[in-house]
Amino acid sequence: xxxxxxxxxxxxxxxxxxxxxxxxxxxxxxxxxxxxxxxxxxxxxxxxxxxxxxxxxxxxxxxxxxxxxxxxxxxxxxxxxxxxxxxxxxxxxxxxxxxxxxxxxxxxxxxxxxxxxxxxxxxxxxxxxxxxxxxxxxxxxxxxxxxxxxxxxxxxxxxxxxxxxxxxxxxxxxxxxxxxxxxxxxxxxxxxxxxxxxxxxxxxxxxxxxxxxxxxxxxxxxxxxxxxxxxxxxxxxxxxxxxxxxxxxxxxxxxxxxxxxxxxxxxxxxxxxxxxxxxxxxxxxxxxxxxxxxxxxxxxxxxxxxxxxxxxxx
Amino acid sequence: xxxxxxxxxxxxxxxxxxxxxxxxxxxxxxxxxxxxxxxxxxxxxxxxxxxxxxxxxxxxxx
Numbered sequence: 001x002x003x004x005x006x007x008x009x010x011x012x013x014x015x016x017x018x019x020x021x022x023x024x025x026x027x028x029x030x031x032x033x034x035x036x037x038x039x040x041x042x043x044x045x046x047x048x049x050x051x052x053x054x055x056x057x058x059x060x061x062x063x064x065x066x067x068x069x070x071x072x073x074x075x076x077x078x079x080x081x082x083x084x085x086x087x088x089x090x091x092x093x094x095x096x097x098x099x100x101x102x103x104x105x106x107x108x109x110x111x112x113x114x115x116x117x118x119x120x121x122x123x124x125x126x127x128x129x130x131x132x133x134x135x136x137x138x139x140x141x142x143x144x145x146x147x148x149x150x151x152x153x154x155x156x157x158x159x160x161x162x163x164x165x166x167x168x169x170x171x172x173x174x175x176x177x178x179x180x181x182x183x184x185x186x187x188x189x190x191x192x193x194x195x196x197x198x199x200x201x202x203x204x205x206x207x208x209x210x211x212x213x214x215x216x217x218x219x220x221x222x223x224x225x226x227x228x229x230x231x232x233x234x235x236x237x238x239x240x241x242x243x244x245x246x247x248x249x250x251x252x253x254x255x256x257x258x259x260x261x262x263x264x265x266x267x268x269x270x271x272x273x274x275x276x277x278x279x280x281x282x283x284x285x286x287x288x289x290x291x292x293x294x295x296x297x298x299x300x301x302x303x304x305x306x307x308x309x310x311x312x313x314x
Numbered sequence: 315x316x317x318x319x320x321x322x323x324x325x326x327x328x329x330x331x332x333x334x335x336x337x338x339x340x341x342x343x344x345x346x347x348x349x350x351x352x353x354x355x356x357x358x359x360x361x362x363x364x365x366x367x368x369x370x371x372x373x374x375x376x
Contacts, residue, residue: 076358080354080355080356080357080358081351081355083351086351086354089345089346089354090346090347090348092346093346292345292358295358295361295362295365296341296342296345296361298365299338299341299342299361299364299365299368300338300342302338302365302368302369303335303338303339303368306331306335
């Protein structure tokens with residue numbers, strides 16, 4: 001059987017082989033890494049630097065020939081003194097905190113229950129994971145139907161259970177329920193993701209640890225708090241990091257469900273940013289807006305990764 | 315507490331990272347709190363200071 005390295009070497013065209021002969025390992029390593037670094041610079045770093053630059057100007061992308069003026073910190077000052085954007089930040093915080101809370105509680109509970117051995121375990125896991133596999137556009141559209149006051153299943157169930165007439169309230173309309181409606185849909189869709197990650201954590205705990213705890217006569221409650229929770233915590237934190245970043249920039253599902261309404265009740269920062277950038281075409285202003293959101297997410301992610309590393313070191 | 319202050323003077327990573335983390339957390343809270351517009355106005359500066367500080371001090375010795 002031929003040596004695979006020799007086979008690969010013989011497959012290299014002679015002209016190429018002649019050219020790379022004599023190159024150091026370090027140079028060859030750089031040759032392999034260079035395309036990735038180039039792509040990273042072109043797709044991530046350059047646009048970021050360009051956005052920072054644009055945030056100090058009055059540039060409008062729909063007027064490419066107009067004179068671009070340097071406006072200093074004016075865009076930042078406008079954003080950071082705007083009542084409307086302040087309200088959007090609070091809406092984003094409401095959405096972020098409640099979705100994370102429900103997804104962590106429900107995801108961990110589901111994982112804990114699914115981790116037990118019972119008949120139909122695999123089928124149930126597959127069924128629970130289904131919402132996560134759907135497109136946010138599909139989810140947004142069919143939950144709009146479920147929330148319909150006249151024909152929607154949600155209003156019908158509320159009427160049957162509480163006696164409140166179905167057409168007397170709207171989950172997506174005025175009345176303060178819209179904020180909670182988007183939390184419910186996101187929780188429904190993404191709890192399975194948190195569950196899967198927690199399940200991976202639970203299944204990584206070796207049985208002998210529980211056996212040793214049994215020998216020491218530790219109660220189930222104590223086993224749960226001193227073994228299960230600390231060992232699943234790094235996985236749970238990872239899930240929260242992913243969901244936190246994802247929900248901070250949540251856009252598609254909420255746009256399809258409420259479009260930011262009623263009024264501005266569900267207008268998340270990301271939706272507002274898109275409107276400023278691509279409907280009002282205030283590119284400089286929206287660049288400053290994007291930088292503010294970026295710094296916030298970056299700062300949060302930094303401390304979160306540090307906390308995650310500390311938990312893993314324990 | 316004196317250990318913390320000592321660490322700050324001797325440019326140790328631990329206390330400086332803790333300080334940067336506190337700044338970031340404070341900045342994010344200020345950005346999203348519903349109580350005072352003035353806090354919201356200054357939130358970005360606090361978060362930015364914390365984030366830049368975090369990047370710098372994470373290169374300090376343990």
